[in-house]
Amino acid sequence: MSDVKKFLYVNRKAPHGTIYALESLEVVLIGAAFEQDVALAFLDDGVYQLVKGWDTSELGVKNFQPAYTALGDYDIQKVYVERESLEERGLSEDDLIEMTYEDEDDDWAEKSSIRIVSREEMAQIMRDSDVILSF
Amino acid sequence: MCKNKNKDLRSTWIWQGIKPVKLGICVLEGPYQHEASDTAYNFAVAALEKGHEIFRVFFYHDGVNNATRLMVPPQDDRHIQKRWSELAEQHNLDLVVCVAAAQRRGILDEEEMKRHGKDANNIAPGFRISGLGQLIEAEIQCDRVVFFGD
Numbered sequence: 362m363s364d365v366k367k368f369l370y371v372n373r374k375a376p377h378g379t380i381y382a383l384e385s386l387e388v389v390l391i392g393a394a395f396e397q398d399v400a401l402a403f404l405d406d407g408v409y410q411l412v413k414g415w416d417t418s419e420l421g422v423k424n425f426q427p428a429y430t431a432l433g434d435y436d437i438q439k440v441y442v443e444r445e446s447l448e449e450r451g452l453s454e455d456d457l458i459e460m461t462y463e464d465e466d467d468d469w470a471e472k473s474s475i476r477i478v479s480r481e482e483m484a485q486i487m488r489d490s491d492v493i494l495s496f
Numbered sequence: 497m498c499k500n501k502n503k504d505l506r507s508t509w510i511w512q513g514i515k516p517v518k519l520g521i522c523v524l525e526g527p528y529q530h531e532a533s534d535t536a537y538n539f540a541v542a543a544l545e546k547g548h549e550i551f552r553v554f555f556y557h558d559g560v561n562n563a564t565r566l567m568v569p570p571q572d573d574r575h576i577q578k579r580w581s582e583l584a585e586q587h588n589l590d591l592v593v594c595v596a597a598a599q600r601r602g603i604l605d606e607e608e609m610k611r612h613g614k615d616a617n618n619i620a621p622g623f624r625i626s627g628l629g630q631l632i633e634a635e636i637q638c639d640r641v642v643f644f645g646d
Contacts, residue, residue, distance in 0.1 A: 366636060384557055387596060391628040395636065492635045495643055496524070496557075 367398045369490035372407035376426075377417065382410050383425055385496035390428070393435035400439035400490070401432070404446045404483060411442065411475075413458040426458065433462035433474060440474040443483050519543055520634035520641035521553040526561035527576040528569070533562050536644035537579055544587055551638050552590045553580070554631045555623075557645070560598045563591070565620035577620045584622030591623045592630045 370389050374381040392399065403411055410429065417424040432440070440460050447453060460474040478486065487493060521540055525532035540550055555562055567577050584591050593603060602618070605625050609617040619625065635641050 364636065368635065381557065384597060388556075388628050388631065392632045395629070395632045397632075397636070492641065494522075494631075494635070494641075495645070 365396070365398055366491040367400070367489065368392065368492045368494065369400050369402055369487060371402045371404070371487075371493055371495040372410055373405040373495065375406040376410045376415070377420060377422065381496045382407070385494075386425065386428055388494060388496070389432065389437070390435060393437065397492075399437050400441060400486070401437065402441045402443070402483060402486065404443035404480075406446075406450075408442060408446045408450065408452060408457075411440075411457045411460070412452065413456065430458055430460060432460060436462070438462040438464075438472075438474050439476065441476050441478050441483060441486055443480055444477050445480045447477070516547050516549065517639040518549045518551050518637065520551050520631075520638040522631060522634075522641055522643045523553065523555050523559035523562060524557040524643060524645035526558035527567065529558075530646050532644040532646060533559065533576055533580075534574070536642075537576070537583070539642065539644070540583060540589075544583075550587070550589055552592055552630065552634045553584075554634060555591070555593045556597055556628075556631065558601070560593045560601055560603045563593045563598070563603055563620050563623040564618045566618045581620050581622040589622070593619070593623050593625045594631070595625050595627055598625055 370385060372382060372385055376382040389399070389401065415424050415426045442457065454475070454477055457475060461471045462474050463469040464472050521536050523533050523536045527533050536553070540553065543550060562576055562580060565577060567575070569575055580591060583589060595608070598604070599608070599612075603625070604612070604614055604617040605619040606617050608625060
């Protein structure tokens, strides 16, 4: 499989209440082994997946938020977060966890993977993707 | 005539059956509670009638519950599992159930049953249990993978 496609994983749902977020993350982690061009998108309630400071102790479910910060190790460098979705929920970039990757072309400098984009830009990102996996 | 890169136009061609394409289907919801599995089935039937190829149907999230042969719906209702199994047999479809999602929800084949020391299995004919890599492979191989969810 030599051909590389542009993959976009679209996360629209809150991290808790349903299993969509966790199982979406599992696809991303497995998919990373296929050496495709991968990007993640967070919009609607999906932005809550990246809000820092999860405490799942009283839910009795595993806190899988550390897995998001580890995505840089899986060579995932593009994480698009929709600005309108943040604003509609009273959130800003400051509320989000840090996600970083090491830039191979810049002496492995650590850079933020998170890119805040407008709804219009998000639509264009979707149009430019070959494959969209929406969870 | 299909040189145009416009994806909207390309999907129109799919609907009109002008150019056969290689399709993947991903079912994300279980039977009966949601219509996703029904819609995916109807889509699969329509696509096959139009001469398109279905490379794989992948069952994920609660979609894995479509694969239990133990479901017993009322006789005057559709039998969602049997419908998939029969379609798979008629068209030699590859119905793949995600192993991680299946384990959580108690969908087991004989091998998984033995591996986990369980006393029964419930996978239906025509379905096989495999990994998420099968979904990624479908995304790479297919012209388009259509997701059916809530």
